[in-house]
């Protein structure tokens with residue numbers, strides 16, 4: 001029987017696989033860049049100064065087409081860019097792709113040794129994950145002690161919340177019936193990080209504008225997210 005993503009008996013692993021396929025088909029559906037080439041609106045003011053980072057590399061976790069790679073490379077450390085979508089990774093502009101290590105993998109199982117990264121970016125991803133706790137645990141494993149995670153987690157007041165979305169079980173949504181979304185309260189967002197063994201450094205509410213996204217969202221729109229900087233506690 002065909003998998004029905006709106007079934008009340010969702011198996012989150014199956015849902016994750018279905019969701020990853022939807023993203024891969026999106027990237028393959030157009031030669032245009034879905035997310036554009038400008039870094040995500042909250043990134044630049046929140047990038048840590050390189051001299052404040054412990055030794056270690058940088059990870060763009062679920063990089064998409066790599067719109068955030070240029071500012072990450074400017075930190076002057078080796079950069080790894082992962083995504084589940086081979087089609088997304090193939091669309092990273094050649095000049096950037098040549099300067100990073102690309103890895104196709106699920107965020108819950110990243111084939112990299114413990115304590116590799118001093119800084120991890122998770123941009124516009126948590127709300128798309130059926131199993132965010134497993135992913136945050138994996139990112140903690142990969143951070144060096146004292147290493148930083150920068151992540152945005154939108155709540156119900158995000159400009160896209162509920163738009164063209166069908167309700168799914170457990171307060172989640174399916175955008176256009178295909179892409180999983182779940183919006184988290186501030187308490188839920190902070191608990192996700194704390195339960196992964198990450199301590200909060202700063203939390204801010206940030207608004208930013210986005211252009212339309214080819215084949216994904218036809219109108220310019222506004223986002224509001226909690227932007228959290230968290231740290232793996234020093235050993």
Ligand SMILES: C[S@@+](CC[C@H](N)C(=O)[O-])C[C@H]1O[C@@H](n2cnc3c(N)ncnc32)[C@H](O)[C@@H]1O
Nearest residue numbers: 023035062063064083084085105106107123124
């Ligand atoms: C909204 S896009 C954000 C992309 C990028 N971080 C950015 O800011 O442009 C979400 C990305 O998460 C990826 N993704 C979703 N679930 C994933 C998973 N379980 N493992 C790895 N990547 C995943 C998708 O392929 C997609 O590229």
